[in-house]
Amino acid sequence: MTRKETILAYIEQNQSQNKAGYTTKEISEALDIVRTNVSKELNVLVREGKLSKSNGRPVRYVLGHPSTLPVKKPAVNAEYAKRKQQITGIFQAQAVDQYTQDIKQDVFENMIGRNDSLKNQVGQAKAAILYPPHGLNVLITGPTGSGKTYFANAMYRYAVNQGVLKKPSFTTFNCADYAHNPQLLMSHLFGYVKGAFTGANEDHDGLIQEADGGMLFLDEVHRLPPEGQEMIFYFMDHGTYSKLGETAKTHHCDVRLICATTEDPESSLLKTFVRRIPIAIKMPAFNQRSAREQVQLLKQLLAIEAGRTNKDINLSEDVVKALIGSVTFGNVGQLKSNVQLVCAQSFLNSMQNDATMTIEFDKLPENIKLGLQQLAGNRQKLNQLSRILEPLLTIHPADNNKIISQNDGYELPYNLYEIIDSKAAMLKDEGLDQEKINNFILTDINVHLKSFYKEAKVTRQENSLHEIVDQELIQLTEELKQALTEKYQYDLGDNFIYAMSLHISSFIKRIHEHKPIRAVSGDLVTMVKSYPLALEQAEYIKTVLEHHYQMMVPESEIYYLAVLLISLKQAPKNGSVGIVVAAHGNSTATSMVQVVEKLLGAQNLASFDMSLEMSPKAAREKIIEKVKQVNNGNGVLLLVDMGSLGSFGEQITNETGIEVKTIDMVTTAMVLEAARKTALIESDLNTVYSELRDFNGYYSRKNDSQPLLSRQENGKPRAIIAICSTGEGTAKKIKAMLDEILINQLIDDVVVIPLSVVGMKGRIEEIEQNYRIIAATGITNPNIGVPFISLDNLFKGGGADFITLLDDSDTYYEQESFNRDDDSLSMSQETVCQYLEKYYTFINPKKIIGILWQYCDLIERFGTVKFSQAGRMGLVTHLAGAIERYLLKTPITATPEEMAELEHEENFAAVKKADMMLKERLNIEFAPAEVYYIVKMVDTEKVEK
Numbered sequence: 006m007t008r009k010e011t012i013l014a015y016i017e018q019n020q021s022q023n024k025a026g027y028t029t030k031e032i033s034e035a036l037d038i039v040r041t042n043v044s045k046e047l048n049v050l051v052r053e054g055k056l057s058k059s060n061g062r063p064v065r066y067v068l069g070h071p072s073t074l075p076v077k078k079p080a081v082n083a084e085y086a087k088r089k090q091q092i093t094g095i096f097q098a099q100a101v102d103q104y105t106q107d108i109k110q111d112v113f114e115n116m117i118g119r120n121d122s123l124k125n126q127v128g129q130a131k132a133a134i135l136y137p138p139h140g141l142n143v144l145i146t147g148p149t150g151s152g153k154t155y156f157a158n159a160m161y162r163y164a165v166n167q168g169v170l171k172k173p174s175f176t177t178f179n180c181a182d183y184a185h186n187p188q189l190l191m192s193h194l195f196g197y198v199k200g201a202f203t204g205a206n207e208d209h210d211g212l213i214q215e216a217d218g219g220m221l222f223l224d225e226v227h228r229l230p231p232e233g234q235e236m237i238f239y240f241m242d243h244g245t246y247s248k249l250g251e252t253a254k255t256h257h258c259d260v261r262l263i264c265a266t267t268e269d270p271e272s273s274l275l276k277t278f279v280r281r282i283p284i285a286i287k288m289p290a291f292n293q294r295s296a297r298e299q300v301q302l303l304k305q306l307l308a309i310e311a312g313r314t315n316k317d318i319n320l321s322e323d324v325v326k327a328l329i330g331s332v333t334f335g336n337v338g339q340l341k342s343n344v345q346l347v348c349a350q351s352f353l354n355s356m357q358n359d360a361t362m363t364i365e366f367d368k369l370p371e372n373i374k375l376g377l378q379q380l381a382g383n384r385q386k387l388n389q390l391s392r393i394l395e396p397l398l399t400i401h402p403a404d405n406n407k408i409i410s411q412n413d414g415y416e417l418p419y420n421l422y423e424i425i426d427s428k429a430a431m432l433k434d435e436g437l438d439q440e441k442i443n444n445f446i447l448t449d450i451n452v453h454l455k456s457f458y459k460e461a462k463v464t465r466q467e468n469s470l471h472e473i474v475d476q477e478l479i480q481l482t483e484e485l486k487q488a489l490t491e492k493y494q495y496d497l498g499d500n501f502i503y504a505m506s507l508h509i510s511s512f513i514k515r516i517h518e519h520k521p522i523r524a525v526s527g528d529l530v531t532m533v534k535s536y537p538l539a540l541e542q543a544e545y546i547k548t549v550l551e552h553h554y555q556m557m558v559p560e561s562e563i564y565y566l567a568v569l570l571i572s573l574k575q576a577p578k579n580g581s582v583g584i585v586v587a588a589h590g591n592s593t594a595t596s597m598v599q600v601v602e603k604l605l606g607a608q609n610l611a612s613f614d615m616s617l618e619m620s621p622k623a624a625r626e627k628i629i630e631k632v633k634q635v636n637n638g639n640g641v642l643l644l645v646d647m648g649s650l651g652s653f654g655e656q657i658t659n660e661t662g663i664e665v666k667t668i669d670m671v672t673t674a675m676v677l678e679a680a681r682k683t684a685l686i687e688s689d690l691n692t693v694y695s696e697l698r699d700f701n702g703y704y705s706r707k708n709d710s711q712p713l714l715s716r717q718e719n720g721k722p723r724a725i726i727a728i729c730s731t732g733e734g735t736a737k738k739i740k741a742m743l744d745e746i747l748i749n750q751l752i753d754d755v756v757v758i759p760l761s762v763v764g765m766k767g768r769i770e771e772i773e774q775n776y777r778i779i780a781a782t783g784i785t786n787p788n789i790g791v792p793f794i795s796l797d798n799l800f801k802g803g804g805a806d807f808i809t810l811l812d813d814s815d816t817y818y819e820q821e822s823f824n825r826d827d828d829s830l831s832m833s834q835e836t837v838c839q840y841l842e843k844y845y846t847f848i849n850p851k852k853i854i855g856i857l858w859q860y861c862d863l864i865e866r867f868g869t870v871k872f873s874q875a876g877r878m879g880l881v882t883h884l885a886g887a888i889e890r891y892l893l894k895t896p897i898t899a900t901p902e903e904m905a906e907l908e909h910e911e912n913f914a915a916v917k918k919a920d921m922m923l924k925e926r927l928n929i930e931f932a933p934a935e936v937y938y939i940v941k942m943v944d945t946e947k948v949e950k
Contacts, residue, residue, distance in 0.1 A: 026065030147288030150338025172218030201250025296389035308404035331376030583635030640664035640690035724776035728783030784879030795875030868915030
């Protein structure tokens with residue numbers, strides 16, 4: 006007698022004693038059959054019409070077909086509403102209780118979050134599996150690595166346990182694998198007939214046919230082309246489909262569909278497709294789970310590794326927090342990758358110890374160590390973890406027995422720990438000492454795990470420029486291209502956006518990291534001057550950058566921008582430097598090279614992927630072939646990740662005679678920078694190598710919490726005020742000078758603010774609300790308790806000394822002034838002229854300096870002041886600015902109230918006499934507002950004769 010027949014016989018024999026019926030629990034205890042099996046058989050008997058069950062709680066089973074029982078038929082509208090609720094996925098766990106009452110042991114029982122973050126999801130899954138007659142199709146959504154595949158597997162196992170599948174099979178198909186070949190994708194899914202396309206030499210069944218009677222899981226379903234989605238929803242509606250190439254014949258299959266996507270279904274799938282999937286299950290991201298769930302997930306993953314190594318795993322509270330905090334983008338999939346990495350590292354270090362693996366915080370990879378710092382930013386989560394964690398966590402191999410199978414698409418296709426053993430033995434045979442063996446193997450494991458998880462779609466986005474360079478900079482470069490094209494009617498080439506974005510980002514990164522400004526050789530200057538259009542365009546780009554980033558761009562950068570513009574039009578004259586990218590992993594190097602070739606169209610690259618099993622000797626021979634392939638006579642740059650690959654450069658040079666320079670810790674950004682630099686005209690191996698050694702990525706504001714020029718200290722950004730009469734001409738020239746000094750002194754956390762002497766006190770109070778003023782310079786000392794340097798001292802070298810004080814706030818706040826106004830040091834016309842030549846464009850300082858000096862002399866003669874050197878310097882520079890504004894027709898303004906004060910100023914008459922001299926000598930007549938500010942500037946001197 007079968008189990009089902011035994012249960013039916015028991016109810017038949019005993020129903021007279023219990024007319025209300027029997028519960029699952031009562032039958033299980035009476036017959037000594039596991040409750041799960043009893044429940045399954047009872048539901049089968051109900052579907053066969055041999056039993057019926059009550060609607061109350063607990064559910065009771067009695068003999069008889071439901072049609073013979075006195076059941077009140079619900080109203081049509083109520084029945085329709087109930088069915089609609091079920092179909093739209095609102096049907097949750099309570100609606101499934103009629104099928105699952107008293108079934109406490111199921112595959113979801115040990116799923117972390119089943120009673121918390123996944124409570125609704127589990128209810129939806131059970132409803133979809135048990136809904137009569139053939140279940141409901143399901144769409145699982147959620148971010149990368151959140152467990153969609155794992156959850157789909159759990160649904161399949163639940164369906165098997167419930168006995169609702171005709172054939173216990175789970176067929177998986179990732180639509181992304183063939184997304185770029187829709188015909189191949191469709192042929193895999195639906196099959197094809199002979200002659201359907203080139204190479205179709207015989208009929209072939211598809212995965213839908215293979216899954217008949219079971220379950221088909223379509224991962225990355227949004228990668229299905231529209232025609233594929235249409236065929237799928239037709240199949241969902243009718244249960245029939247046609248193979249590719251068939252016109253009249255159709256095939257019937259009974260398949261339960263589970264689809265998954267990381268995208269928004271409303272925007273990535275056909276609406277007709279989405280409407281046919283009644284239940285949508287959304288998986289939560291890792292950071293949306295509670296602290297307790299996160300710890301449970303970590304323990305579960307560690308238990309799997311403990312079972313594989315048959316060793317206890319010890320880790321401290323800080324290691325636990327670092328691992329949890331290290332999950333930034335890949336959710337549970339990323340956590341699993343990080344756990345395997347640190348366990349592999351610990352296994353290697355404990356190979357002599359058969360009992361225990363200890364994961365030490367100090368030996369964690371840097372990116373995982375940073376997880377603790379990342380977590381510190383979330384005080385609430387950190388406090389929750391601290392409350393539930395012990396100082397030391399120990400995971401035992403036996404803990405793995407409590408875990409259901411982890412068939413979730415993130416399982417390595419090999420035994421990692423066996424490979425570590427065999428690799429260690431192979432390297433030992435090659436004569437390497439233990440320290441080198443450990444370094445090489447840890448490198449291999451690190452890269453291979455990252456490579457595997459990339460292929461396993463932990464990071465599914467394709468590499469592109471916006472992942473390397475800030476989106477704001479890309480937009481700026483696009484605007485630059487449009488403006489240059491319109492301004493010069495000149496085709497800048499297809500690669501302008503990529504090359505210029507990378508160049509500007511690299512430049513900003515140098516400033517951001519306090520690296521010296523690159524010097525320009527005389528040869529480079531001579532070469533660039535042969536391309537006047539490129540030089541003019543470079544000057545325009547410099548102006549745009551200064552305005553956009555509010556920073557001083559050194560003159561030298563003009564020549565490098567010009568070189569880039571020229572190189573976008575011309576190939577290197579003597580053959581470009583070759584680039585070979587070599588890295589551990591199945592496709593690590595190849596992927597980086599493909600990205601660079603796509604972005605920059607580079608043709609001087611080759612890649613080499615070192616498999617996990619390959620010996621260093623065999624790898625070196627393969628790399629030599631690649632070096633010969635890309636050598637154009639100017640040498641080869643070898644970019645490697647680390648480990649044994651980093652030691653090959655000198656050996657290859659000796660064996661081949663080709664000069665090879667090696668740089669390790671290669672990244673996609675580094676390959677981009679290498680390709681960009683080797684594409685520049687006049688590039689050579691030594692120069693490219695020298696500049697790449699310090700390269701560590703492109704600047705991105707996404708990774709920087711504050712703007713480049715306003716890094717905050719003690720709550721407010723630091724500022725220097727530059728004072729002149731108007732706050733315009735002279736003050737802005739002082740600002741430009743100080744900006745350049747700041748860049749050259751590698752100070753990027755100070756902003757220079759130009760300021761007018763008119764209303765200076767009130768304006769300083771406004772500035773102090775948002776900035777901490779640390780110094781002042783200009784035509785007058787504001788006496789606010791910070792160092793002050795006069796203009797003449799600024800130009801006599803005091804600027805450098807002045808800037809050094811910025812490193813010690815206590816020192817300069819104790820000083821009343823840094824004004825080294827020493828009349829024994831003469832401020833010559835030549836010195837002032839050198840300044841004017843550097844910072845003024847439309848005047849010839851050599852021709853007017855004598856006139857401006859005479860202007861000051863006249864004011865001293867007819868006025869009430871005698872100028873100090875700083876005062877004379879300030880007035881001369883202001884006058885130069887006023888003349889430039891006159892030539893450019895950009896006059897300054899003053900209010901009527903301010904102009905009304907002018908007649909009463911004691912030095913007004915002296916200024917008017919000086920203005921008359923200026924008109925006679927230069928035919929220039931200042932506007933009344935200019936005269937007002939000159940008088941105000943003279944009044945700041947107040948040095949009585």
